Amino acid sequence: MTKKKIYSLDKNYSADIFFKRPDKYKEIEIISSKFENIITMGSCNSYTPASFRKNALSIQLTKFNRIIEFDKSQKLITVEAGIMLSDLFNFTLARGLWVPQIPGYPTITIGGAIASNSHGKSCGFHGTIKKQIKRIKIFHKLHGWLNLSNEENKDIFDLTIGGLGLTGSIVEVQLRLEELSGNNFVTKIIETDSSNDTVKKINFDVKKETYCYSWNRSDSFKNFGKGFVFQNELNISSNNKLTKNIKLNNSDINKNFIINFWNKYSVFFAQSVYQNYFKFLKSKQHEESFQKAIFPFIGKEFYFKLFGKKGFLESQIIVPFDKTEVFIDEVETIFKKHDPLITLYSLKNFKGEQKNLQFENDGICFTFDFVKNSKNLFFMDELDKICEKHLLTPSIIKDSRLKLETIEKCYKDLNRFKEEINKFDNKRIYKSTLTDKLMI
Amino acid sequence: MSNLIVGASSGLGREIAYEFARNSKNLILISRNLKDLEILKSDLEIKFKIEVNVFQLDFSDLNKVSKFILDNKKVLEKIDGVLFPIGMMRENDNIKNSNDDLIGIFSANFYSINFFITHILNIFEEKKNGFIVGFGSISGAIGREINVSYSSAKRALENYFESLIISNLKNHIKVQFYILGYLDTNLSFEKKLLLPKGSPVNLAKIVYKNLDKKGIKKFFPFWWIFIDMAIKILPFFITKKIIKFFN
Ligand SMILES: Cc1cc2nc3c(=O)[nH]c(=O)nc-3n(C[C@H](O)[C@H](O)[C@H](O)COP(=O)(O)OP(=O)(O)OC[C@H]3O[C@@H](n4cnc5c(N)ncnc54)[C@H](O)[C@@H]3O)c2cc1C
Numbered sequence: 001m002t003k004k005k006i007y008s009l010d011k012n013y014s015a016d017i018f019f020k021r022p023d024k025y026k027e028i029e030i031i032s033s034k035f036e037n038i039i040t041m042g043s044c045n046s047y048t049p050a051s052f053r054k055n056a057l058s059i060q061l062t063k064f065n066r067i068i069e070f071d072k073s074q075k076l077i078t079v080e081a082g083i084m085l086s087d088l089f090n091f092t093l094a095r096g097l098w099v100p101q102i103p104g105y106p107t108i109t110i111g112g113a114i115a116s117n118s119h120g121k122s123c124g125f126h127g128t129i130k131k132q133i134k135r136i137k138i139f140h141k142l143h144g145w146l147n148l149s150n151e152e153n154k155d156i157f158d159l160t161i162g163g164l165g166l167t168g169s170i171v172e173v174q175l176r177l178e179e180l181s182g183n184n185f186v187t188k189i190i191e192t193d194s195s196n197d198t199v200k201k202i203n204f205d206v207k208k209e210t211y212c213y214s215w216n217r218s219d220s221f222k223n224f225g226k227g228f229v230f231q232n233e234l235n236i237s238s239n240n241k242l243t244k245n246i247k248l249n250n251s252d253i254n255k256n257f258i259i260n261f262w263n264k265y266s267v268f269f270a271q272s273v274y275q276n277y278f279k280f281l282k283s284k285q286h287e288e289s290f291q292k293a294i295f296p297f298i299g300k301e302f303y304f305k306l307f308g309k310k311g312f313l314e315s316q317i318i319v320p321f322d323k324t325e326v327f328i329d330e331v332e333t334i335f336k337k338h339d340p341l342i343t344l345y346s347l348k349n350f351k352g353e354q355k356n357l358q359f360e361n362d363g364i365c366f367t368f369d370f371v372k373n374s375k376n377l378f379f380m381d382e383l384d385k386i387c388e389k390h391l392l393t394p395s396i397i398k399d400s401r402l403k404l405e406t407i408e409k410c411y412k413d414l415n416r417f418k419e420e421i422n423k424f425d426n427k428r429i430y431k432s433t434l435t436d437k438l439m440i
Numbered sequence: 441m442s443n444l445i446v447g448a449s450s451g452l453g454r455e456i457a458y459e460f461a462r463n464s465k466n467l468i469l470i471s472r473n474l475k476d477l478e479i480l481k482s483d484l485e486i487k488f489k490i491e492v493n494v495f496q497l498d499f500s501d502l503n504k505v506s507k508f509i510l511d512n513k514k515v516l517e518k519i520d521g522v523l524f525p526i527g528m529m530r531e532n533d534n535i536k537n538s539n540d541d542l543i544g545i546f547s548a549n550f551y552s553i554n555f556f557i558t559h560i561l562n563i564f565e566e567k568k569n570g571f572i573v574g575f576g577s578i579s580g581a582i583g584r585e586i587n588v589s590y591s592s593a594k595r596a597l598e599n600y601f602e603s604l605i606i607s608n609l610k611n612h613i614k615v616q617f618y619i620l621g622y623l624d625t626n627l628s629f630e631k632k633l634l635l636p637k638g639s640p641v642n643l644a645k646i647v648y649k650n651l652d653k654k655g656i657k658k659f660f661p662f663w664w665i666f667i668d669m670a671i672k673i674l675p676f677f678i679t680k681k682i683i684k685f686f687n
Binding site for chain 2: 002004019020021022023024025026027063066067068069070080091
C-alpha cells in the first residue's frame with residue numbers, strides 16, 4: 001500500500017502514513033484488522049499531529065457523514081461521527097436546533113470535536129461538548145463494536161470524550177440538541193485598554209447566554225492587551241430558523257504559502273488596521289450572521305497560509321479567575337523581556353471540570369498565536385513555567401510544542417488516564433504522534 | 441413510483457441515490473451490505489422526505505438474484521427505471537482464476553445485470569416506458585494482466601448494452617451506458633494515477649439529467665473517449681509492443 005505524507009495544521013509535524021477512507025461498515029473492520037497501529041482521522045484540521053503517526057494507519061471517517069435518527073420533540077440527533085459541522089448544522093439549524101459547544105471551523109467533524117472535547121464561543125455559559133453527548137458507538141480492533149454512555153461502559157465513555165482517539169474509532173454519536181432562539185447575532189463591541197480590563201469586561205455576566213471573546217493587540221509592549229471584547233447575543237427578534245446554508249470557502253486550510261509574511265512590521269500594520277477599523281468605522285452594535293459569529297475563520301484561511309511552510313504555534317491556557325491578575329502580570333513581564341512576535345492574542349470565558357485529558361476548567365482562556373522562531377520558542381518555554389507554577393490548564397490539542405513535563409504537572413489525571421487506556425487497549429493499537437509524546 | 445439502484449451503498453451508487461433524492465424521487469436500493477443500506481435509507485428519508493426501500497442482495501450469486509426477482513414481482517412492477525452502478529473486483533483476479541472467482545466476478549458484473557434487465561424489460565415493455573442505465577469500465581477496452589475477469593465482464597456488458605440500445609430504438613424504453621475512467625471513489629483513494637479522477641457527484645448529476653435521452657453511450661471523464669479510440673485504432677501488434685515497453 002502506498003504511503004502519504006501528511007502535516008499538522010501548524011506545520012510542526014509531518015509523517016509518512018498509511019491512509020484509508022472507507023465508506024462501508026465492513027471496511028472499517030477489515031482495514032483495522034490489517035494494521036498493528038491505527039488512529040482515526042476526522043478532517044485533520046488539528047493544529048497538532050493528533051490523527052496520524054509515522055507508518056501507522058490513519059483511518060479517515062469523513063464518508064461516515066450521515067444522519068441516522070432525528071427526534072425533534074426530544075431534541076435528539078444520531079449521526080455518523082465523520083459528519084462535518086457544516087453538514088450537521090445545515091440540517092439542524094433549519095429546524096431551530098444546534099450544538100453550541102462547537103469549534104470555530106465548519107469542516108471539523110463531530111468525531112474530532114468529541115475526541116478533543118471541543119468548546120465554542122459560549123464556553124463560559126455552555127461548557128464543553130461532553131454535556132451534549134448522550135451515546136457513542138465505537139469500533140475497536142480488540143473489542144469490536146461497543147456502545148458507550150453513562151449507563152453502558154461508562155468508564156470507556158468518559159475516556160473517549162477528549163480521549164484523542166485512543167479508545168478506537170467513534171462511528172456513531174447521539175447528541176442532545178439545544179434550541180436556537182434567533183438566526184443571527186447582535187454583536188456589541190466594547191473597547192478595552194489592557195488585558196486586565198479585558199478580563200473584567202469579558203467576565204461580565206456568565207449566567208447570560210453570550211458568545212463572548214476578545215481581540216487584543218500584541219504587536220508591542222506598549223499596546224499589549226488593548227483591543228475589543230465582542231459580545232454576540234442571539235437576536236431573538238429574528239426568525240429562529242436559519243434559512244441560509246453554511247457556505248464553505250474553497251480555500252484549503254491545510255495549504256499555505258511558501259514564505260512567512262508575519263514579522264514585526266506586518267503584525268503592527270495588520271493589528272493597527274484591524275483596531276482602527278473597529279474603533280472608527282464599524283458601529284458599536286451591529287447584526288452578524290450565524291456563520292460569521294460562530295465560524296469566524298471562514299474566508300480568513302489566508303491567516304494560516306501567511307505563516308508559510310515553517311508554520312506557526314498556538315498556546316491556549318485556561319487560567320482560574322483568581323489567578324488571572326497574577327498570570328497577566330507575569331506574561332507582561334516575560335513579554336517585556338523577550339519581545340515575542342505574537343500574531344493573535346484573544347481571551348474567552350470558560351466553564352467546566354477537568355477530567356482525564358479534557359481541556360476544561362472554570363476561568364479565562366488565553367490564546368496566543370506565534371510565528372515559529374527561537375525567540376518565540378523561548379517565550380513559550382517561559383509560559384510553560386508560569387503554567388506549571390500556577391497549575392494552569394494548557395491545551396494539548398492546540399500546542400504541538402507542549403512538553404510532557406508541563407502536561408504531567410498541569411493534568412493531574414494524566415497517569416490514571418494512561419493506566420486506563422493501557423488496560424483497555426493492552427496491545428496499544430490506537431496511537432498518534434501526539435499521544436507518543438504523552439508516552440501513552 | 442420508484443427508481444431502483446443496484447450497488448447503492450457506496451461510491452457512485454451512493455451519489456446517484458443522493459442526486460435522485462435531491463430531486464424528490466422515491467428509491468429502492470440494493471446492495472450486499474444491509475447495515476450501510478439502512479443508514480443510507482435513514483439519511484435520505486430524514487433529509488429529503490422521500491420513501492426509500494432497501495434490499496440486501498448479492499449480485500455475484502445469480503440464484504439469489506433470480507429468487508429476488510420472483511419474490512419481488514410487485515415491487516419491480518412499480519419502478520420507473522433501474523440503474524446498475526455496480527462493479528465487483530477481486531484482489532487476485534488474473535489470467536488463472538478459480539471457478540468460484542470467475543463465476544462470482546462474471547455474475548456481479550455481467551450475468552446478473554443481464555438477467556435482471558431481461559425481467560425488467562418485460563415490465564417496461566408492458567408499461568411502454570422506463571429507463572435502464574448501465575456502467576462499464578475503460579478497463580474493458582483492452583486485455584490486461586490484472587483484473588482480467590473483471591475487465592472481460594465489463595467488455596461483455598458494454599456489448600450487451602449496445603445491443604440493448606439497438607433493440608430499443610423504436611420503443612419508449614430509454615437505455616444509457618457510461619464507460620467510466622478513473623473515478624474519485626474509495627477504490628481509487630490515494631492511488632497515484634496517470635490521469636485525473638472524475639467526480640462521482642458530477643457524474644450522478646449527468647446521469648440524472650440524461651435519463652430522458654434515448655440510446656446514450658458516453659465516457660466519463662470525457663477524455664477517456666480519446667484513449668479508447670487510440671486503443672481501438674492501433675493494430676494489436678503495436679499495442680502489444682507498447683505494453684511490453686512499459687512493462
Ligand atoms: C480554525 C480552527 C478553529 C478551531 N477552533 C476551536 C474552538 O473554538 N474550540 C475547540 O475546542 N477547538 C477548536 N479547534 C480545534 C479542533 O476542534 C480540534 O483540533 C478537532 O479535533 C479537529 O477535528 P477534526 O475533525 O479535524 O479531527 P482530526 O484533526 O483529524 O483529529 C483530531 C483528534 O480527534 C480524533 N478523532 C477524529 N475523528 C475521530 C473519530 N471518528 N473517532 C475517534 N477519534 C477521532 C483523532 O484521532 C485526533 O486525536 C479549531 C481548529 C481550527 C483549525
